[in-house]
Amino acid sequence: MPITDPEKLRIVQERVFIKKVCRNCGALNSIRATKCRRCHSRNLRIKKKELPAKKA
Numbered sequence: 616m617p618i619t620d621p622e623k624l625r626i627v628q629e630r631v632f633i634k635k636v637c638r639n640c641g642a643l644n645s646i647r648a649t650k651c652r653r654c655h656s657r658n659l660r661i662k663k664k665e666l667p668a669k670k671a
């Protein structure tokens with residue numbers, strides 16, 4: 616489902632991409648997570664694309 620509305624796209628990117636992904640099991644965690652909520656690994660990477668600004 617393609618999203619063409621730039622405003623929606625921005626919101627989606629914020630919701631979807633500002634996450635951390637576990638390198639161990641691939642689960643998505645919140646950006647503030649220090650451990651994976653699924654396997655409790657600390658091997659997380661930030662899944663953040665093309666949106667440099669973080670909204671408070």
Ligand SMILES: [Zn+2]
Nearest residue numbers: 637640651654
């Ligand atoms: Zn994990």
